[in-house]
Amino acid sequence: MLEQTTEQRSVMLVLHDVAPETWPDYQPFVEAVDQLGNVPMTWLVVPDFHQRNALERSPTFCRLLDWRLQQGDELALHGYYHADLGPTPRTPRDFFMRRIYTHEGEFYALEQAQALQRLQAGLQLFNSQGWPVAGFVAPAWLMSEGTRQALRQLPLRYTSTPQHLYRLPEFTAIDAPGLVWSARSAWRRGLSRALCNSQLQRWQSAPTLRLGLHPVDMRHRSSRDYWLQTLKTLIEQGREPLTKSAWLDRQVAA
Template identity: 85%
Template sequence: MPEPTPQPRSLMLVLHDVAPETWPDYQPFVEAVDRLGEVPMTWLVVPDFHHRNALSRAPGFCQLLERRLQQGDELALHGYYHADDGPAPRSTRDYFMRRIYTHEGEFYALDQAQALQRLHDGLALFDRHGWPVAGFVAPAWLMSEGTRQALRQLPLRYTSTPQHLYRLPEFTAIDAPGLVWSARSAWRRGLSRVVCDWQCRRWREAPTLRLGLHPVDMRHRASREYWLRTLQTLLEQGRQPLTKSAWLDRQVAA
């Protein structure tokens, strides 16, 4: 029996926190990526970003997302509000995770019923627009056990953390290392560059590599240019750009 043909190395370009409010940050970058050729992207869409960006009140932005789908991009559900508005933390660990590490870990403390309701609400919005959805990514990648149990009950194919994709409903882990910046301050941007450069060298031969972008990255020239340059370099190295769903399909077929 002949051995299977090795698959080309790949990359996944992922836009986090997609909402009407964040589109002006992303627009110049997306236009620059489009000029590189066919580079499909996965857009992590928030139905009502910070309780002030309801997609139901942004028909023009929804039309933009539909056009991106027609171009071969993917939309995934990224929380519902992308804001942690639950009861105050009760432990030192929870205080660190929910008030210092991030204020946006919406699914960090939800029980199963709460998580299931928000997931149903988000999927219902996708359904009303006729948008296919295969994946859910929790804001800040933080998921409670209740959220994990809720995801097992839904017809979603994957979720993810910074270094893995998980095939649902079994939560089967697949290595998919990711690069991400913390761009809120100059020292964070400087450290992020050093870390990501080291990771690029470390993972040069990795089968796939994810680029996880955030709106704040787009507000600083250094981080914005870093992502575009890194994308170009990875493409020149022969990596094939794929959406998360397309990459997952490849793993199933392998």
């Protein structure tokens, strides 16, 4: 297990599913965050979101990401297609995970060679754009054992799940609790608010907190305002905003 080198508490603002088609959802929120001052963000970038958003065909959006890097933000690899394109699930568990829980668990069932090929393609894209990349986050945080083996072969520093960051290639776990909403319906948004408020109380003294935002959150005023107000409150309480990479740099082996 790893621990922080300092008692300074922090918060990480993480934008999931970043792609040309999701930028209009995020843009007003990002502009509002920029008004708060120096709040670096981690952008989880999908190279070809749902096979209809290839970044190579969106030079304007790529220039935006270039500019965000210059402002101190971080870009991380977030799958390749962010869509589960594999064969029909054969077991009840796999059917639940891949058709009910989510249709976007791209790396949930991949064999090692498949995962490695897709990860390398993503890293090649980042390299072609001149974007440094330290982290990979699997869509829906779902990773097969083959994906884990593939990650051990690549020059990446971290991956993550909802409650941990993992230093690669050893997969050393670091506590980093995360908040996330399910905002697709009114009852889900109500439940998410209650759950996140409870988690905020429970994790009040946690060294760091992650705010995991999704494009659908930005389409509803209640969830969008919740994230902005929560970020403001955590900063006012003394938490320092950091990217994932910057936070990882502050961790040392116990």
